[in-house]
Amino acid sequence: MLKLSKKADYALMALQYMGSVQFSDLTRARVVNTKEIAEENNIPVELLAKVLQALAKQEIIESHNGPKGGYILGHEPRDITIAKVLEAIEGPLGIADCYHENDHSPCEQLEHCNIRTPLLKVQESIYQLLSSMTIEDMMSGQPLIIVESRKTEGVNS
Amino acid sequence: MLKLSKKADYALMALQYMGSVQFSDLTRARVVNTKEIAEENNIPVELLAKVLQALAKQEIIESHNGPKGGYILGHEPRDITIAKVLEAIEGPLGIADCYHENDHSPCEQLEHCNIRTPLLKVQESIYQLLSSMTIEDMMSGQPLIIVESRKTEGVNS
DNA sequence: GTTAGTCAAGACTAAAATGGTCGGAGATCT
DNA sequence: AGATCTCCGACCATTTTAGTCTTGACTAAC
Numbered sequence: 001m002l003k004l005s006k007k008a009d010y011a012l013m014a015l016q017y018m019g020s021v022q023f024s025d026l027t028r029a030r031v032v033n034t035k036e037i038a039e040e041n042n043i044p045v046e047l048l049a050k051v052l053q054a055l056a057k058q059e060i061i062e063s064h065n066g067p068k069g070g071y072i073l074g075h076e077p078r079d080i081t082i083a084k085v086l087e088a089i090e091g092p093l094g095i096a097d098c099y100h101e102n103d104h105s106p107c108e109q110l111e112h113c114n115i116r117t118p119l120l121k122v123q124e125s126i127y128q129l130l131s132s133m134t135i136e137d138m139m140s141g142q143p144l145i146i147v148e149s150r151k152t153e154g155v156n157s
Numbered sequence: 158m159l160k161l162s163k164k165a166d167y168a169l170m171a172l173q174y175m176g177s178v179q180f181s182d183l184t185r186a187r188v189v190n191t192k193e194i195a196e197e198n199n200i201p202v203e204l205l206a207k208v209l210q211a212l213a214k215q216e217i218i219e220s221h222n223g224p225k226g227g228y229i230l231g232h233e234p235r236d237i238t239i240a241k242v243l244e245a246i247e248g249p250l251g252i253a254d255c256y257h258e259n260d261h262s263p264c265e266q267l268e269h270c271n272i273r274t275p276l277l278k279v280q281e282s283i284y285q286l287l288s289s290m291t292i293e294d295m296m297s298g299q300p301l302i303i304v305e306s307r308k309t310e311g312v313n314s
Numbered sequence: 315g316t317t318a319g320t321c322a323a324g325a326c327t328a329a330a331a332t333g334g335t336c337g338g339a340g341a342t343c344t
Numbered sequence: 345a346g347a348t349c350t351c352c353g354a355c356c357a358t359t360t361t362a363g364t365c366t367t368g369a370c371t372a373a374c
Contacts, residue, residue: 001247002159002283004276006362009253012272020271033320047363053322066371067319082279090158096166114177115169118295119161122239125286126159129279138275162332190350204334210352223341224349 008089011051013041015085016138018061019077023139033070051089058088077139083130093130095123165246168208170198172242173295175218176234180296190227208246215245234296240287250287252280 014037021032034052038045052071056063060080061071073080087093096119171194178189191209195202209228213220217237218228230237244250253276 001161001165001243001250003251004158004253005360008158009272012276013270016271035320044363046365049321050323050363056321063321064371065319065321065369067373069320069371071321086158093158094160096161113170114173115166115295118290119169122286122290126283129282133275133279138272164332192350201334203336206351207334207353213351220351221341222339222350222352224343226341226350228351 004086005090007047007051008086010041010043010048011055011085011089012082012135012138013037013043014048014052015055015061015073015077015080015135017041018071018073019135019139022073023077031064031068031070031072036070054088055085058084060085060088073135077136078134080135081131082133082135083127085135086130093123093127095119095126161243162247164204164208164211165243167198167200167205168212168242168246169239169292169295170194170200171205171209172212172218172230172234172237172292174198175228175230176292176296179230180234188221188225188227188229193227211245212242215241217242217245230292234293235291237292238288239290239292240284242292243287250280250284252276252283 017037017040018032021030034049035045037043037052038048052061052063055061056071059074062074063069063071083093096116174194174197175189178187191206192202194200194209195205209218209220212218213228216231219231220226220228240250253273
C-alpha cells in the first residue's frame with residue numbers, strides 16, 4: 001500500500017544523480033542529458049524524459065537545449081524536498097481523498113464520515129516528514145563513481 | 158500521491174462503525190451485517206462485502222454465518238491499528254518497491270540505487286505513524302446516532 | 315546556412331490495479 | 345427438510361499506470 005509510482009522513483013533517482021554530478025568535487029555544474037541519466041540508472045529513456053519534463057515545468061530543474069544541452073538542478077539539493085518532487089510528479093498528497101475534491105465525485109460518505117479527521121492528521125504528519133527530507137539527504141554518504149565525460153560514447157551494446 | 162484505495166477507506170469506515178455499535182452504552186456485542194454497514198455509510202454493498210471478507214481472513218473481524226449473522230470486531234478497537242487494517246486490504250507497505258520483491262521484476266536500478274535507503278527511513282516512519290493510531294482513535298469524540306435495530310427494515314428507497 | 319544533438323509534446327499500446335457484479339456455499343430458523 | 349439469510353470466491357469492466365513512438369522546436373557547432 002501507499003506505493004510510489006515508478007515515475008516518482010525515477011524522478012528521485014534522476015535528481016539524486018544530477019545532484020551528485022553537479023556538486024561533486026571535480027566537475028561542477030555539468031549539464032547532464034536524459035540519455036546519460038537513463039543509462040546510468042537503467043531507466044527507460046522515453047519515460048524518464050517525460051518525468052524530467054514534468055520536473056522542468058515545475059522549475060525543480062532547468063532545461064538547456066541544443067548540443068551539449070541537458071538539465072541541471074534548479075536549486076541547491078538541500079532546497080529540493082521530497083515532498084515537492086513527489087507533488088510535481090504525482091499530484092498533491094491525498095491520503096483522505098475527500099480533501100481535494102472538486103464538485104464531482106461527491107463522496108457520499110462525507111456526512112457520517114468519522115475517519116476523515118484522523119486521516120487528515122496522518123496526512124499532515126506524512127507531509128511534514130516528506131518535507132523534512134531533501135535531495136541532499138539522498139546524496140550524503142554515497143561515494144558514487146563519477147562519470148566524467150561520457151557524453152558521446154557509443155554505449156548502446 | 159500516496160492515495161488510499163476506496164477499499165481501504167471503506168474498511169476503516171466499517172470498522173469505525175462496528176466499533177461504535179459494539180462499544181456504545183446500549184447495545185454491546187451486536188452483530189452487524191454487510192448490508193447495514195453499507196447503507197449506513199453509503200458504500201456499495203458488494204464492494205464492502207469483499208472488503209469485510211479480507212478483514213475476516215486476517216482475523217481483524219469475525220464472521221458469523223446464517224440468518225442474524227454478520228460481523229463483529231475480532232479485537233478491542235484500541236488493539237486494531239490502522240497499519241494492520243491497511244495491510245490487510247492493500248498489502249504490505251511499500252513506498253520503495255524494492256523492499257519486498259521476489260525474484261522477478263529485478264529492479265534493474267538496485268546496483269546504483271541511492272534512494273533506497275532514505276526511502277526506507279521514510280517508510281519506517283510512516284509505518285510507525287500508522288501503527289500508533291487505532292480504530293479507537295477514530296471512534297473518540299464521535300457522538301454518532303446509534304441505529305439500534307434496523308436489521309430488516311425495508312430501507313431501499 | 316546546414317547539420318546534428320537536445321528538449322517538448324502529444325498520441326498510442328499494453329499491462330496492471332481498481333471498482334464493481336454475479337452465482338454459489340454454509341448456517342440458522344421454521 | 346425447506347426456505348431464507350448470511351458470507352464466500354470467482355468473474356468482468358473501467359481506470360490508471362508503464363512504456364513506446366512520432367513529430368516538432370530550439371540551440372549550438374561546423
